[in-house]
Each structure stands twice: as structure tokens, then as C-alpha cells.
Amino acid sequence: MSPARPDPVPVAPAARGAHATIHDVARVAGVSVASVSRVFNGRDHVRAAMRTRVEEAAAQLGYVPHAGARSLSMARTGAIGVVLPDLHGEFFSELLRGMDREASTRGLGLLLTVLHDGRGLDTLAVLRGQVDGLVVMAPQLDPAVVAQHMPRGLAAVFLACAPQDGSASLRIDNRAGAAAAVAHLAAGGAKRIVHLSGPAGNLDAQERRAGAEAAAAAAGVTLCVVEGDFREGSGAVVGECVAAGTIEADAIFAANDMMAIGALMALKRQGVAVPEQVAVAGFDDIPLARLVTPALTSVAIDIAAMGARAVAQLAARIAAARNGFWEGATDGADEAIVPHLVVRETTMISRQGTGL
Amino acid sequence: MSPARPDPVPVAPAARGAHATIHDVARVAGVSVASVSRVFNGRDHVRAAMRTRVEEAAAQLGYVPHAGARSLSMARTGAIGVVLPDLHGEFFSELLRGMDREASTRGLGLLLTVLHDGRGLDTLAVLRGQVDGLVVMAPQLDPAVVAQHMPRGLAAVFLACAPQDGSASLRIDNRAGAAAAVAHLAAGGAKRIVHLSGPAGNLDAQERRAGAEAAAAAAGVTLCVVEGDFREGSGAVVGECVAAGTIEADAIFAANDMMAIGALMALKRQGVAVPEQVAVAGFDDIPLARLVTPALTSVAIDIAAMGARAVAQLAARIAAARNGFWEGATDGADEAIVPHLVVRETTMISRQGTGL
């Protein structure tokens, strides 16, 4: 090796289009980088004179700290990863809205990752070092597979999907919600209820179905199940069938609102009176539910609150981890969110005088 | 200084809850960190034997590269910042959906930042070093202020707001859309149209209003403007007024669908026939528009496509910047998205036999 290396050159006059670094500020202000850092982070003792010199230099250079570098040395990114299934409709805007509300009060950003049908879970790994924790919602996936792909040691909260050990989770009490809807339909006089379920592989769908079946049994009414896909189209098909008499029923309970609305529209198109001839209820209580005519009875979840809660819980776990409770007894922390029934026109029957 | 410092200790046996680093992998595999890096990044020549040793060590330790460190040394984060006004409803889920679609095919993540009413723009600065570029949508803000807060040298695309110099922008041709709606109402026989505008400070609102006024003038019909707030409530108020005759009108053109729906519901409640007595049209064509009864005529924008386009344009700018075109002549690149009218029941009038 040549004894004198080619002289590192002080370099970087912050010209070009590039950004000024903390070194540029230090040089211009005639102080050390440590001092600049102190000025920007407050806490430490810095003399007023130096503070103003640094601030002036920074302003002059248009210096903005580099979040990436900062997060690397502080081992804290200030962002949380949100992993969601393919986004559709109001459910997701509400969820994100709630998450954002909570995250922004804590000074956290939201890094969105959508699990598209095909590839997907590998992207989870990529998140290490880019986020402080993860909120994962993947009702369509096998929990074991998800667990396997989780970056180890990263705080996580699971939302509305099968619980993982060692991680907190937030679940919707689908059974209770579905049961409430079916009980309500039965109380309104329905005798033959058709349950339009979600896809068989989906956990929410399974639980809602179970709740519906339990309530039907308890109320002594018959319940037949038709599998749908959570989209308007499958609701329409069932609506047509009921209207045509192919399926004999006096009430439809759909596992989500979009299917309920599809059914409702189909019934209307076919001239079937709702709720007089067939009552309809959905699940989720999307904003649209109260706007369709007749307004749709639905099982409501405060989606935004759920999102906010998930973020709050994650923040707590992150804090705990930072304070040394490594994979300690901090787990558990499973919460179930109990939905409530919102009764509207599609079930306002008084066929038996027992309607609510 | 003591001549022998306290011996740095090789440390970090990847135990604890922490993650294994590239050094751990190197140590276990008995190679240098450079080699591990090479194995993980493919490109370079590495002998098969070493590759497998490294891969085994990595698998054994559950090693996952640290995105933060990686982005620091490569000066590329793999994420783009999305800055949006307060999220509401389907518009945003569609927008995000489109952005995500485009971003994920390019291997980019989406870092969401919502500009809440009060504080806000300072958060933009925080993004430096955390994202490779920014898609900014801030129709409610003064462009000059936004420009001032932009981290210098960061690629950006502005969405549906006043153009910034040096940055690309994507705009909705609000004038054309509003004009089409008003022209359609006039063609259907409307003589006195009330335009329910958005908040005065909002650029979209201003442009839609201008388009409506121009079209009304061209068609020789009277147009009176009432300022709303883009939410259902203000639509309801105007609906009530029209029903009560406080405002005399035979057609309502609202600057967005939620207000149109609010008006529509109010009219229905008051027993005013739509479209026979009063026609109604909205703007945005949210999914809800076709589901209300009667179905709402609206000006449609392919929101998801717009989001996708914004991301694509940003990706192009980022690539350009990386290739040395620093704030070069690459600017301009302004695109306008022309919306189209979707005619539905609320304007299917044939009062004059001229209805569409």
C-alpha cells in the first residue's frame, strides 16, 4: 500500500442538488458535529451563543436531518408497518384513518404494505430496520405461515386474524355479532334464514357463520348457508335465487354489507318487498349501509377505533421492548372487540308484532 | 488515555431478542462481511461453495438484512412518501389502491402521511432519508407554503393541486368535468341550476365552480352558487332549502358526491321528485353514487389510475435524478386527467324531450 493515501479531501460543499449534512453545518458554524446534533436534539447543555450559530448555519444551508441515518444510530425508525390484504372500500379508509389518528399523535408514520394475492409475505422481511413494529391483518392466510415470515424480534399486533403466540392481537367477536343479527331476524319473525357466508378459507367468515348457526339453533329457526365471496356480485346471485324461489327464505343474513347490498338490490329489481317479504341484514356497517334504500340493518364495528387501538397496543409493546422486556410475559394482551347491531329499515318487520 | 482500551469484545452472539447482523452471519460462516453482502445481493462473482455456506449460516441465524442500514449506504430507501389531506371515504382507498398497485410492481413501499388540520407541513421535512420521493396532494394548502416546506432535492409529484415549479404534477381537469355536468343538466331542460360548491380555499372547488359558471353562461341558464364543505351535511341543508323553495331551482350540481347525496336524501325526505322536479348531479363518482336511489349522475375520475400514474411519474423522476439529471430540464411533465360524465337516474329527465 502506498504510504500516503490520496488525501481524503474535505469535500462536499453542499453544492450540487444534494442535501447538506450535519458535517456541512458543523463546518459552516465552526463547531463539531456533536454540537450540531445536540442543538437539534435539545436535551443536552449547549451555550446559547453556540446554539444560535448552529441554527443560523443550518438555516443558511437549508439543513434537514436525515431520518434514515438517525434511525440507524438510534435504533428507532419512527414508523410502523401496516400489513393489509388487498384494499377495498370504506373499511380500509376507516381503518387507516383510525391508525393514522393514533400514530400521528405519537409521532409515528405508517408504512403501508398490501399483501397481493400471489407473492406477498416475503415483503415482511424487507421491513426490518424500516419500521419499529408491525400491525398485521391477514385473515386470508394461514397463521403458521404468517408467523414463520415475521421478522423475529419485531413487535407486532395482529388484527382480526388467528392469534400468534407471543404477539398481541385484536380480534372482532364475529360470533357475537352474527348471533345478534340472526337473533334479531328471528325475533322479527323470520323462520327460514339464508346465511350468505364469506369464502370458506376466511377466518372472519368462518366465525360469522358459526355465530349465525348457533343463534339459529338457539332460536329454533332453520338456517341454510350459501358461500359467497364478500363482493356485491355473490349477493346479487343469492338475491335473484331468493326472489325466484330457488332458495326459499324469508330473511337473508350476509357475512358482509357489500353482499347484503347486492342481495338487496337484486330483490328490489325483482319486485320483492324488503323487509315485508324478505328481511336483509349485513355485517360491517359500512357508511353505505345507511344510504341505500331501504337502509340496511348491519352489525357495526367501530373500524377506526379498532385501527387506533391496534396502533396504541403496538406502541405499548414497542415501548416495553425498548425497556428491556424482551419477549417477556408482556404477551397475551388479546382484546376482542364486540360489535353491536344497528337496526335499520331492511329488518323493520312487524309480521308477528314482535319486530323491534 | 489508558494505553490499552478495555478490549472491544467480539460481542453479540445473536442471542437476546435482537436480530442477527451481517457480522454474525460472516462470523458463523467464517467469511468476511463483504462476501455475505455479495451473496445477498447477487450480482458479484461468488464461488458456489461460499454461497451455500453463507446461506446456511444466514438460515441458521434467521438473518434478515436491515433495510435502514442498507438504504443509508445505498442512498435509496425503496419507499415513497404519500402526503394526503385528512382521509375520508372511498376516494382515498381508491387512490391508495392505485398507488399501491403501481408502487408494489416497482418494489416500492408507501409511507403515508396525513396532513391534519393544524400542524402538518413540518412532518414533510422528517421524511428526508426515509423516502426516495414524494407524492403530495394538498389542495387545501397554499402552494407557496408547501413549496417552502419541501425537502430540497427530493423528487416530488403534485397531485391535484397548484403546480410547483420544477416538479411534475398531475391535475384533474375540474373545469371540463364541471362544465360537462352543467351542460348536461341544461340539455336536460334545467333553467335554474344551483351549484353547491366546495370550501372557497380549495382549488378543486374553485375550478369546478369556474367550469360550472362557464358552462352555464354558454348554455344561457342561470346558476347560483352556494358554498358547502364537501360533506353530506351541507348537501342536506341545500336540499332542504330547495325543497322549501327558499332557493328556487330545478337542478343541483354539487362539487362532490357526498354533498350531492346529502341533497338527494333531503329532497327525498321532503317528497320532492328527483329527477322530475329537481335533477341532481355530483362530482367524483364514488362507488356509492350508483347505489343510492335514484342512482346519482356524477363526473367520474379514474382515481386508482390517477394514483398509479402519480407513482409512475414519480418513479421516473427518481430514476432521472439518480442518473444525474439534477433539477435539470426534466420538469414540466404536467398531465391533466380529463374526467367523464356518468349519467344515471338523477338526471334522466325528459321534461323537454331533450333528455339523454
Add this chain to the structure above:
DNA sequence: GCGGTTTCTGTAAGCGGTTACAAGACCGCG
């Protein structure tokens, strides 16, 4: 005027990767 504090400020070692550069391994050939 000097040791003992207390308060600043600078030096340098990380954080976890990438990568230019040079050194070593290996090969074919005269």
C-alpha cells in the same frame, strides 16, 4: 494561585450495511 466542581465541547466509536481497491488463489502456458 490551586485543586475541585460544574458546564460545555470535541473526538471517535459505533448503528448495519455496501463497495472500491488490493491482495491472494488459481490457471494456462512458454
Add this chain to the structure above:
DNA sequence: CGCGGTCTTGTAACCGCTTACAGAAACCGC
């Protein structure tokens, strides 16, 4: 067997920032 060239691999210098630690400066009472 020595030599130039091609592959592999290791060393170490960054990327931009934080922070433990130590040195300098200022202040104090004697």
C-alpha cells in the same frame, strides 16, 4: 517453474447521525 491474467475474497472507508467519554474552560472557595 515462473509469469501474466482472471476469479474470489478480505480490508477498510464510507453513508449521516448519535452518544459515551474525555479534555477544556469557567467558576468557586480557600
